Amino acid sequence: MGRRKKVNVDDFFAEVDQTSEVHTLRSEVQTLKDQETELRAQIEKLKAEQSNPEDVEQEIQRLREHLLESQGKVKFPISKIKRNENQPRQSFTEEVEAMKLSLQQEGQLQPVILFEDGTLFDGECRWRAAPELDWETLDAVFMAQLDPKELRRKAYLTSLHRKGLNALDKAEALIAIAGDHIEALNPLEVPKIINRVIMRLKRNNSALPSNLQTQPKEVQEKHIRQSLQDSQEIELFLLYLGLQEHPATLNRNVFPALKLSSILKQSVRKQGLGCPQALLLNRLDPEIQRQGIEAVLKGQLSIAQTKKWIKDQNKQEGKPKFSIVEANTITEDDKEQIVREATNLKALNLEAWQNLEVIAKVKQVQRLLQEIKELT
Amino acid sequence: MTRQVRLAIMTGAGGVGKTTLSVNLGYEIARRNKKVAIFDLDPQGSINVACRLNKMPAARKTTAWIYSGFFGGEYSLTPVWEDNVNNLSVFQGGSPLFKIMPMLAQQEGILALRKALETYPLKEDLIIFDCPATLETLPRTALAAATHLLIPLVPDPKAIDGTRVLIDWYLKSCEEMDLNPKPEILGFVINNVEKGAEHQRLTDAIIPRYEERGWQVFGPIRHYTSFVNAWSEAVPLRVHRTTHPALPALEEIRDEVIGRMK
Structure with missing residues (x-):
């Protein structure tokens, strides 16, 4: 215990x-x-x-x-x-x-x-x-x-109101802030940099403490300087921690919103579509996305209900709308197999993984796992 | 010439020893030949118990009268603990305060206490507002009228978070009521600290954090059964036991308050 x-x-x-x-x-x-x-x-x-x-x-x-x-x-x-x-x-x-x-x-x-x-x-x-x-x-x-408006933006930085911001607005504000504050940084690269660093830290078993964003500045600095070398990465991480945002949380929950299709973004902004629902719909064909938006807004569907709606669509259409779905059910055996395979890989030493093709595949798996986590 | 201090004692959580602090601080300062009045703004009327006063005063004789719309300077100050001091009085609170709450929905009502004290000034060197533990309209009237704030808390997560909410409320209310200058936060009193490890850990953790932010911390004051005994006897702590270990902390607050009168 x-x-x-x-x-x-x-x-x-x-x-x-x-x-x-x-x-x-x-x-x-x-x-x-x-x-x-x-x-x-x-x-x-x-x-x-x-x-x-x-x-x-x-x-x-x-x-x-x-x-x-x-x-x-x-x-x-x-x-x-x-x-x-x-x-x-x-x-x-x-x-x-x-x-x-x-x-x-x-x-x-x-x-x-x-x-x-x-x-x-x-x-x-x-x-x-x-x-x-x-x-x-x-x-x-x-x-x-x-x-x-300006006050609201500033208030965000220090912010009482950030809880009211949706992930999309938050993500955009945050990358803009990074662009303002860090020289020679392309704001559009921010999500990638954050993801890269978070993954690297995880790989090295040196993930940042989960409450680092609420620690005093000195503690944050100490941690970040111990864990990172690149000065731009350091600057970026300290900037976000200073805004009391944990980079890992941003990576998981906030920045993915930037990848939404334009109709989904618009719907989040103008029609109040929830970001988690939008992220689910983002995997569908644009045409189906439109129907999805309508269904979610009309029925005020929760995240679970949205998942179900997507599943139902797949059944109706007879073919899966997003590529990772091959079958309609997952059996206990499927689960077992995935876990077993992953465990087998764990036995390999890290060197065996350092092959460009393997790295690319692993990245893909990581992304997929992340997506699965978000969906389930 | 001394300046009147109007001290609001407020908390973001119940049971932190607010009334104990109000009456004993009032007593300690009255002992220093200062004229002290305690306004009980709590519908619970706990001070009636602490000082063994009539529990059912007429509405006109309570602080509720200030908010009634009929107030014309009739502060019904009842002297208390006269055997020991002769310049400490209580303006009783209690259930009539429930009745006037609807009147506090308007700005006019919120400013009633402040207006009353401006229009009908009291000669007291210190007025203590003993506020209820809820952050709503009554404490807001006290905030509008106060020059200083004293915030007792117990080192437990509920009270620490309640105190955070209180600070937020304080800043927001000052802004909304356009209080200029804002009542000064005199400090935080860490109260009723028990011997358990978690109380100790939290006490050690919060003190430097308040201090880092420029706030004064009084205490920590341990939890003593003699608090209960003093309440039962309806006497000040110092009368209950002249060398009570909680007294030095009270004296520290006393001196700080007296310092603000100059």
């Missing part, structure tokens, strides 16, 4: 940290927004009072600096910038000419200030002058840029 595992207090505290971080982030965002609102109010006031244009300009400059500092500037396509209909000034010819010259000679010195939807708040001259120079983008800062 193994000893039962006792509660690990780090799990509780990891959640405490997440919560606190989200709240700190929220209040930081609020403070920034408050500052911004104040600056904007000041500008409105000065404009309304028809104050000295220099005072207004000075105040706009302060807002610009605040925005630059709080979020940084981006290159924004000029075609997407919209003129502010409330802009009182209508004639620009001279200023635009002057600005053209300035842009040509010195480049864009100040970013334009845009509302979230791309409407100009400040910088109409630059916006009018730039296309005449065949520029396609302008440096811009946004007001109220940290909108709820």
Whole structure:
């Protein structure tokens, strides 16, 4: 009898940290927004009072600096910038000419200030002058840029809300984050890298501890640096552990969602199809997938019910819709045989396995086993 | 000039010694010539037992009155343990609090306690809010009115997780009610620690983790049968036994609270 595992207090505290971080982030965002609102109010006031244009300009400059500092500037396509209909000034010819010259000679010195939807708040001259120079983008800062969506994304990182994310959104967010943070990493490679490393560790009998994501940073570092050598792999693993995601779990439950067909992805996103169900349907022909989506959504089928639906389809059609199914039933003998064969292989030493063809086959078996695990 | 401290004693799990802590801390601070009032915000009204008060006070005489909509500064403060101190009083809670709960559905109700204390200020140096162990509207009223929070817990998984939920609730509520500044978490009290290995292990595990996060931890205070005896006699722990081993931890909290009055 193994000893039962006792509660690990780090799990509780990891959640405490997440919560606190989200709240700190929220209040930081609020403070920034408050500052911004104040600056904007000041500008409105000065404009309304028809104050000295220099005072207004000075105040706009302060807002610009605040925005630059709080979020940084981006290159924004000029075609997407919209003129502010409330802009009182209508004639620009001279200023635009002057600005053209300035842009040509010195480049864009100040970013334009845009509302979230791309409407100009400040910088109409630059916006009018730039296309005449065949520029396609302008440096811009946004007001109220940290909108709820952005907050949600950030909240994900630290996240209270990640439980509400489906595997697909989660997978995409996570590979995007990896792309942001790790130089020279193609985000699309992330699932492969993770899978490769997890498999290697398993092979070497040095799988990562299951609760590593909730351990303190130093513990994570120590483990990862002991187990991995490649610096990119190390960086990637530490990044995810830092987000309190266990790479093995991601590999098993999250990243597979990226392989969904486009109609399944769409259905997950728009129609609320469950990811586990989508993964099951993913093995079927596209045509059958469509029917499957409809059946699952209509009948609100559970995972087990979805499996059954697929099985029923196979019966009806008379031929299996996914290649690994050869027969409709598995007997006790089948099970025995599989386990026996696997056990026989265990006796071979590791060297015997190091043959390209064998490796490829083994990989295939691993994948199939994984799939079987998910299906059963 | 001292500043009034309004200390909410809250927990995320029942049976962690909240009321014991409220009354004994109140007593310890009153002994230091500070004026202390304990507001019982618990419909259970446990303080009535701890201080042997009338168990069925009129609704008007309880903290429920604050939320009634008729409150005009009538704090019914009953002096307690007068043989030992003369500046400790209790504003009784109890079942009338059940009746006013529906009124707390609105923001106005949630802020009633805070408004009451602003409109009809009390001279007390310390007001302790003894909150029920559920995280709902009554503790929320206390959170809105408090300057500080004290969080007792027992080192068991239920209470540790309850405390995590409490912290989440605290942050969320402060944000929703736009409390600025937020009431400060004075600290956590590890209470009722039993001799068993698991209680010991968890105590050792949680203390540094709270401390790493910048929170103060008081205790650990062991579980003593004399707590029960003091309750039965309805006397403060110090009166029950002048050299009780739990007293140093109480004194530590006492000094911390008094420090906040300056």
